[in-house]
Amino acid sequence: MRRNSYFSQVAKNYLFSEVAKRKEAFFHENPHSTLISLSIGDTTEPLTPTICEGLTKAAALLGTREGYTGYGAEKGNVQLRTRISQEIYQGKICPDAIFISDGAKCDIGRLTLLFGPNVRIAVEDPSYPAYIDTAIIHRGYENTILPLPCTPENDFFPDLTTAASADILYICSPNNPTGKTYSAKELEHLVAYAKAHKQFIIFDSAYAFYVQDGRPRSIYEIPGSKEVAIEIGSFSKMAGFTGIRLGWMVVPSELCYEDGHTVQSDWVRLITTFYNGASSLAQQGGIAALSPTGLEEITAQIRFYKENASLLRQACLERGWQTYGGIHSPYLWIKTTHNTSWEAFDDLLRNAHILTTPGIGFGKSGEGFLRLSSFASREVIHEAVQRIKVTSCATFPSGKVHMTKNRARVM
Amino acid sequence: MRRNSYFSQVAKNYLFSEVAKRKEAFFHENPHSTLISLSIGDTTEPLTPTICEGLTKAAALLGTREGYTGYGAEKGNVQLRTRISQEIYQGKICPDAIFISDGAKCDIGRLTLLFGPNVRIAVEDPSYPAYIDTAIIHRGYENTILPLPCTPENDFFPDLTTAASADILYICSPNNPTGKTYSAKELEHLVAYAKAHKQFIIFDSAYAFYVQDGRPRSIYEIPGSKEVAIEIGSFSKMAGFTGIRLGWMVVPSELCYEDGHTVQSDWVRLITTFYNGASSLAQQGGIAALSPTGLEEITAQIRFYKENASLLRQACLERGWQTYGGIHSPYLWIKTTHNTSWEAFDDLLRNAHILTTPGIGFGKSGEGFLRLSSFASREVIHEAVQRIKVTSCATFPSGKVHMTKNRARVM
Structure with a gap:
């Protein structure tokens, strides 16, 4: 039985599987840190x-x-x-x-x-x-x-x-x-x-x-x-x-x-x-x-995620970043100064303990960008805003990461 | 935009879509009959x-x-x-x-x-x-x-x-x-x-x-x-x-x-x-x-469907039919005397008001067979057994259909 040769033409892992792998490796190296995930667009609020x-x-x-x-x-x-x-x-x-x-x-x-x-x-x-x-x-x-x-x-x-x-x-x-x-x-x-x-x-x-x-x-x-x-x-x-x-x-x-x-x-x-x-x-x-009533409730929930996006967007803009999206969308698209978006991903992960999604995962023209998702609790978004303000990673030139917990977990 | 030409190589309708169409047509012509469905293998007992x-x-x-x-x-x-x-x-x-x-x-x-x-x-x-x-x-x-x-x-x-x-x-x-x-x-x-x-x-x-x-x-x-x-x-x-x-x-x-x-x-x-x-x-x-407890309950439910199959099998054998399956399977596979299995399907539908599945729908070697499913309530199975005993359809040579209801519905 021969293999379907087309499998060799796709990236070895699905984008978010690769993100998950790097997250696990980070946890292994940093068992006492608190990671904020703004990566995969996964809803966090309970069902209405x-x-x-x-x-x-x-x-x-x-x-x-x-x-x-x-x-x-x-x-x-x-x-x-x-x-x-x-x-x-x-x-x-x-x-x-x-x-x-x-x-x-x-x-x-x-x-x-x-x-x-x-x-x-x-x-x-x-x-x-x-x-x-x-x-x-x-x-x-x-x-x-x-x-x-x-x-x-x-x-x-x-x-x-x-x-x-x-x-x-x-x-x-x-x-x-x-x-x-x-x-x-x-x-x-x-x-x-x-x-x-x-x-x-x-x-x-x-x-x-x-x-x-x-x-x-x-x-x-x-x-x-x-x-x-x-x-x-x-x-x-x-x-x-x-x-x-x-x-x-x-x-x-x-x-x-x-x-x-x-x-x-x-x-x-x-x-x-x-x-x-x-x-x-x-x-x-x-x-x-x-x-x-269902429609009223989900409309309120979408408003909540949009407010999250707006808070993130404001923090990025205040840091002088080229920031796109985040208005009629839960996603922000941010130009980084790194050579590759995986480098930017790793930098933000190591220095701000924020998990994002590298733009290259979405195509060649995504190189040099990071996607930030606003699907998170408000507590997490406030903490993310704080970290963006003070991070020392290369893309965010100054400050120090604020750690809130003493063991590895995803907020 | 060209059509995927392979669609013209499959039968126009999925087998059970065609069965459903003939069922609807039957209801249209026989609004006062009670139809028994032994066709699609669809479970009928409530979740445990x-x-x-x-x-x-x-x-x-x-x-x-x-x-x-x-x-x-x-x-x-x-x-x-x-x-x-x-x-x-x-x-x-x-x-x-x-x-x-x-x-x-x-x-x-x-x-x-x-x-x-x-x-x-x-x-x-x-x-x-x-x-x-x-x-x-x-x-x-x-x-x-x-x-x-x-x-x-x-x-x-x-x-x-x-x-x-x-x-x-x-x-x-x-x-x-x-x-x-x-x-x-x-x-x-x-x-x-x-x-x-x-x-x-x-x-x-x-x-x-x-x-x-x-x-x-x-x-x-x-x-x-x-x-x-x-x-x-x-x-x-x-x-x-x-x-x-x-x-x-x-x-x-x-x-x-x-x-x-x-x-x-x-x-x-x-x-x-x-x-x-x-x-x-x-x-x-x-x-x-x-x-x-879940395993105990589903085991009992499978036993129930197997008893259904056994009752149907016995009725078919008593009518002298060539009957296969129905022992370690919810399905019976029955040889008919019709020219085609769609003819047998129509005959049983019109004369016994029993919906089955024509064997040809499963492949060329299924021609001349009907599949009977035992997924039904015990009441329905008893009624089906009764109809098989007395039906006047060509495959079942004598008797008369027993009508229990005065409007079209599926038991």
Whole structure:
């Protein structure tokens, strides 16, 4: 049995596995320090009361003859799809075009199989590693991946003329990792370009709830986009479902291949073959999250994480750093003075005991940047702000690390 | 954007989607009948008290600051992996080789990406449709799929000499759909053959708990199998988790490609890229299911379904039918006298108001058979037995359907 040779083309470890390894090594060397993690974007606040009640009630029901259910509906719970239609899309996307999933990452994985071999994929550079890694494992890097540099110089909006040969454009807004949130005008340009070049857009809206100034939360706010775009949504960062696992994908009935065949019918065939639906419990949690009280509670939780981002952003700006994002996004994107972003990562880890994510992990154009996540308790954010103010690491030129605990742990 | 042409090579609908369509059409024409479903293998008994308590407690904990958790461990909850190691494998498979998943079907889907292009896959014919359909969508049928006929004539054990050119052998025991349970001797022959031909075995043990006469529940009971086999396990039919979604896969560290590279390290890279773990709630349910009281309860539930199978089997045998399976399996595999199994399906649906699964849906060698599932309440099984005794449909030559309700519903 031969190995799938494409595995040798992806980085040996998934980005966050490598971050975790370096964290462990740090703990081994520094058993008495207190580490602050602003690395992986993992929610920290408890589930809200309404969601929690929805989940416990749903779990109890499964123990009763009347309430027990087995396999769910192919596209997911219809009540959940209806709520997503109404609450996320104001009824402008019908429940039939909404497919419930166990999260954005898993949908990205399944998408690679929708398009078959010989597909050319353009991705923002930097971007969420799963876009590229899933494509490489499926098809290899050569003739598949087309990186589109997104830097401060182009205001993190890619030069689409370099994407002319692509079949698919992966776009994430608010962007992970840069925090960039595309304007309606930019998205109109994107849709028009994709249409003219017969391309599909995969629009990752996992952080859409963090947009609160009227900029589009969905690609479908752009007229004509249903004919070119698939949208991926997630409850992970919206409602703290990173461990519960729940998301959705919109595949409009208007989206067709060049032979006129609808993408939606292939997507149904694909998910009924490769997948068996999100946990029925997770789906009940999603229904609770999109109830009137659920929506109020998750909106407050997102406001909390946004305040965290704002505090971090202010601290970085006060230190004179080039800081991007952190406004309509839980992520800050920071230019460092180190030669490589892994060097900056290690420096901040050793000298401020802050765990971040090196920009290079998101692509070549991420070199020289660090991503800071604001998913943390307020106590941790205050401590992080304090450390940023006084750290002696090379990027932060003066001060001393303030240690609050006498044993190694992650705050 | 071009369509993935491989979609045109799979049957238009997933088998059970087609069954559901015919069921709906039947309801439309017969609004006053009571339908009995012995079709899709979907559990019907409520979750046991221990599992239910485990789930409600876990859900409540997520609403507390101390109990909230986000993303889980890459391979899954270590407590769950330890319990699977101890309770399912008596400690003979270490927790590090066990990977928690959201179910067997999803693992089968992800497996297609592990092996890359140009892989030749041998499958038992008939077999669970996902083995073939996932491979076709990924690679097309030609030069990929090698069906191995399993019929009463060969006691449902494939002629392995016809599988010499395969890279992978998919084997399911107890078998879905035939109910065949392989003996230790048959599995030894299988392992020796795979080893001699440098093939990997994918062993689907989703129904292992139904084996209670000392025959192997796991391929790893066969010496030397760790060097050739991956095993897929599932909580669906073991503990009623069809809707909760939980399973596991064993990838032994001994399993290597011909270049010496371990399969396990690629599998870690694949799941961390394409997947984000089973719901933390489902995993807590699995931990409860494998506790001492949980194990007692699920064992009793499996006994209940096995009694169902025994009642159905007896009724079929009394009608003089060629009946297979139904002993160490929840499924019965019945030879019909119709020209096609869809005709037999329609006949039983129209004349006995019993929904089954046509054998052809599992492969060419399934033509002329029907699969009956015993996942139902005892009331439904008694009614099914009654209908089998008196039905006037062509396969069952005499009698009249007994109607218990005056409106269309599924018992």
